[in-house]
Amino acid sequence: MSGKIQHIIQNFLKTRKERFQASVPDNLFIQCPSCKKMIYKKKIDKNHGICPDCGYHMRISNHQWTEVLFDHQSVQNLFEEYKTVDVLEFPGYKQKLDQLYEKNVNEGIATGRARIDGIPVLFGIMNTDFILGSMGSVLGERIALLFEKGTSQRLPVIILSRSGGARMQEGAVSLMQMTKTAAAAKRFSNAGNLFISLITNPTTGGVTASFAMLGDIIITEPNALIGFAGPRVIEQTIKQKLPEGFQTSEFLQEKGFVDLICERNQLKDTLHKILKIHQY
Amino acid sequence: MEYTNKIKKTIKSLEQISRTKGVDLNQEINSLEKKLSKVQPEKYTEWQEQKKGHTPWERVKIARTLERPKPQDYIEYLIKDFIPLHGDRLGHDDNAILGGIGYLKDIPVTAISTRRGKELRGNMDANFGMPHPEGYRKALRLARQAEKFKRPVIFFVDTPGAYCGIGAEERGISEAIARNLFELSDLNVPTFTVITGEGGSGGALALSVSNKLYMMENSILSVISPEGCASILFKDASKAEQAAESLKLTAYDLFELGIVDEIQKEAEDFDTNPQPTLEELEKMLYNDIFHYSFMDEQKMKNQRYNKYRSIGFFETDKNQLPEKILNGASGNGKASGGEAGTGFLKELARLLGLK
Structure with a gap:
């Protein structure tokens, strides 16, 4: 008997919950992945994706990033004409690309020119919406072009990384983009130019193991996951649980692989100071 | 062999376009010829066999x-x-x-x-x-x-x-x-x-x-x-x-x-x-x-x-150049047919994507 009553109550609560959920429009509230609190979306947007309660840095869109980093309306996109092709005829890749292009997501990176407190810079902002921001031909090409443009115009390059690594669907061609971007970064560096690498959550694999780790100055956000192999792969390989805080920005700074950990709200200021010191 | 034939065919059609429409496609032709010279045909045919x-x-x-x-x-x-x-x-x-x-x-x-x-x-x-x-x-x-x-x-x-x-x-x-x-x-x-x-x-x-x-x-x-x-x-x-x-x-x-x-x-x-x-x-x-x-x-x-x-495959606006030129030349906003059909353009895009 009591079981039946319990069942009725549960059902009642469930329908109420459903009704409540249905009455709230999508995306009005966002749950913070760290402190699990529900936060009004507009409030978070205003705060550039930082949780007002616990300070957790959430993932934000490319557009939001340009607002965080660059002067208002100073952004001019470059190299947008480069589009991905399914060169290996990899199963399912073409459909995926068509879907993404339909949604108007333009590749795993947006590149262009912008200003930081008046100082002109070249930038790349990676985009996790495009196959996890993985590095394929187009991404590699855009980065190489960015470095070449930086060399010829003597402009600093700032690349914001967030990526799952090399793009499997392009096989060894995507692997070679690692060498291509690193080689372009080297020529850029030889010419005496400044490359600032901003690494954000999450960056792993071929991107960490190429241009992202090659910045003259490497800046990360607090508590970002940055590594070569993903945590799950390592756990499977060594058959152990990973220690707390493994592969975070703080961990990397302690081991000596990151120059600065900088909160999102301070980033623009910090970048400006660095650019100033380098006489830009 | 198929590969080299494709390139040769594309070069031929490009030459034809540039002759008949009077547009300069030398850059595209040169880059394809360079590619062709890289592939040694005899070796390529032999390797095609061995691949199997x-x-x-x-x-x-x-x-x-x-x-x-x-x-x-x-x-x-x-x-x-x-x-x-x-x-x-x-x-x-x-x-x-x-x-x-x-x-x-x-x-x-x-x-x-x-x-x-x-x-x-x-x-x-x-x-x-x-x-x-x-x-x-x-x-x-x-x-x-x-x-x-x-x-x-x-x-x-x-x-x-x-x-x-x-x-x-x-x-x-x-x-x-x-x-x-x-x-x-x-x-x-x-x-x-x-x-x-x-x-x-x-x-x-x-x-x-x-x-x-x-x-x-x-x-x-x-x-x-x-x-x-x-x-x-x-x-x-x-x-x-x-x-x-x-x-x-x-x-x-x-x-x-x-x-x-x-x-x-x-x-x-x-x-x-x-x-x-x-x-x-x-x-x-x-x-x-x-x-x-x-x-x-x-x-x-x-x-x-x-x-x-030069390693990388992609499409750029430049790849569609012939189409644009043809559109402009014929003046009707549609790709004119013949040699420059969509299949050819796709192929060209793919080949030029090699850069």
């Missing part, structure tokens, strides 16, 4: 066999008076990487290889051919030393990938790989890489920044293991065979993609009697080292840079 010898999955399995000559064996056979040199000078020596100096015939060289055992103990000693960060730093130190003494560097690579574990991450495996790509791409001496077995992702890449990349016939080079790819993308690890097919990881496939420069055919009894095959390889390496040693330094460096710079 094994399926990609069979080649993956051959590349992994224990009996196959290991990269350190190549050094033993090819490098005379070899003296192994140890350590990264930063506090470690990685057993998975063997490096040192010696002669290739009569040219002093620096040779660096991964190490893999033929039985369990040897494999454990060499961490199954998976280098730690210090292995890559050791390789870079030796390459720098070679630069100082103007010795060419030869890499022999067979690795499932860089080691992924707690220690490797703590000591910066990604930084070590990135640094190698960065520095080796600008080395003042020519570099050569022979992939002898498995070329596993970034771990192999960090030892293969080279003016010329050779692959043994039954070796592979891939962004991820077929098993890994199958379990991530196809959600089923047993579909590795299909993944091996899709990843285009064999030497022949990679040659078609413009990633590999030479393929060394393996004799049938290569496992038991590698001498004849390795002698052929030695001849090829020797000729190339000779050729690059007399090249102007900047020219040599540019060749290496441009080689990597």
Whole structure:
């Protein structure tokens, strides 16, 4: 008997919950992945994706990033004409690309020119919406072009990384983009130019193991996951649980692989100071 | 053969367009002709035949066999008076990487290889051919030393990938790989890489920044293991065979993609009697080292840079140039038919995408 009553109550609560959920429009509230609190979306947007309660840095869109980093309306996109092709005829890749292009997501990176407190810079902002921001031909090409443009115009390059690594669907061609971007970064560096690498959550694999780790100055956000192999792969390989805080920005700074950990709200200021010191 | 025919056909139609419509397409034609000259037709036809010898999955399995000559064996056979040199000078020596100096015939060289055992103990000693960060730093130190003494560097690579574990991450495996790509791409001496077995992702890449990349016939080079790819993308690890097919990881496939420069055919009894095959390889390496040693330094460096710079496939507005021109010329806003149908344009886009 009591079981039946319990069942009725549960059902009642469930329908109420459903009704409540249905009455709230999508995306009005966002749950913070760290402190699990529900936060009004507009409030978070205003705060550039930082949780007002616990300070957790959430993932934000490319557009939001340009607002965080660059002067208002100073952004001019470059190299947008480069589009991905399914060169290996990899199963399912073409459909995926068509879907993404339909949604108007333009590749795993947006590149262009912008200003930081008046100082002109070249930038790349990676985009996790495009196959996890993985590095394929187009991404590699855009980065190489960015470095070449930086060399010829003597402009600093700032690349914001967030990526799952090399793009499997392009096989060894995507692997070679690692060498291509690193080689372009080297020529850029030889010419005496400044490359600032901003690494954000999450960056792993071929991107960490190429241009992202090659910045003259490497800046990360607090508590970002940055590594070569993903945590799950390592756990499977060594058959152990990973220690707390493994592969975070703080961990990397302690081991000596990151120059600065900088909160999102301070980033623009910090970048400006660095650019100033380098006489830009 | 199909490939060269396609290029030839495209060049022909481009010439026709430029003649009839009076537009300048010389740049496009030149870039295609350059590509055509890169592919030696006879060799390409021959390789097309040989490609059918094994399926990609069979080649993956051959590349992994224990009996196959290991990269350190190549050094033993090819490098005379070899003296192994140890350590990264930063506090470690990685057993998975063997490096040192010696002669290739009569040219002093620096040779660096991964190490893999033929039985369990040897494999454990060499961490199954998976280098730690210090292995890559050791390789870079030796390459720098070679630069100082103007010795060419030869890499022999067979690795499932860089080691992924707690220690490797703590000591910066990604930084070590990135640094190698960065520095080796600008080395003042020519570099050569022979992939002898498995070329596993970034771990192999960090030892293969080279003016010329050779692959043994039954070796592979891939962004991820077929098993890994199958379990991530196809959600089923047993579909590795299909993944091996899709990843285009064999030497022949990679040659078609413009990633590999030479393929060394393996004799049938290569496992038991590698001498004849390795002698052929030695001849090829020797000729190339000779050729690059007399090249102007900047020219040599540019060749290496441009080689990597040109790898990539994409569409740009430039690829659609003929369509635009045709539209403009015919004035009706539609692609005019004939030679320049959509199939041709697609093909052109694909070919020009090679850049």
